[in-house]
Amino acid sequence: MEAKQWTVQIFITEDGDDTHARAVLTTRDTAALTGRGAARRNPIDRPIPEIGDELAVSRALEDLSLRLHDVAADDIVELAGPVDAGPVQA
Structure with a gap:
């Protein structure tokens, strides 16, 4: 069994009322x-x-989650290969 480690670094900046x-x-x-x-x-x-x-960090993590899901979905599509839609009808 192999243990894997993924790291998430959080960077926060504040400018007045904006984070x-x-x-x-x-x-x-x-x-x-x-x-x-x-x-x-x-x-x-x-x-x-x-x-x-x-709030800013939770939104960044949510955005990261969606992006990671998109990467996984793209990998699945790539591994599945082309899908045959069947005969083309005129």
Whole structure:
């Protein structure tokens, strides 16, 4: 049995009321895959940076998840080969 390790690094930047996050997945077998997310504090809300971080990171991880799913789906299609749609009717 082989143990594999995949790593996700989270990068967070804040600029005023805007928070941006980048989630970067690295594996031994594939190129890095990146998900992005953002959050913006409503001016009437109290300034609690952790909430912006949590929202931006969760959105980056969701984006990363969708991108990883797309990669897996593309791999499945590629391995399945061409699909014969049957005879063409005029």
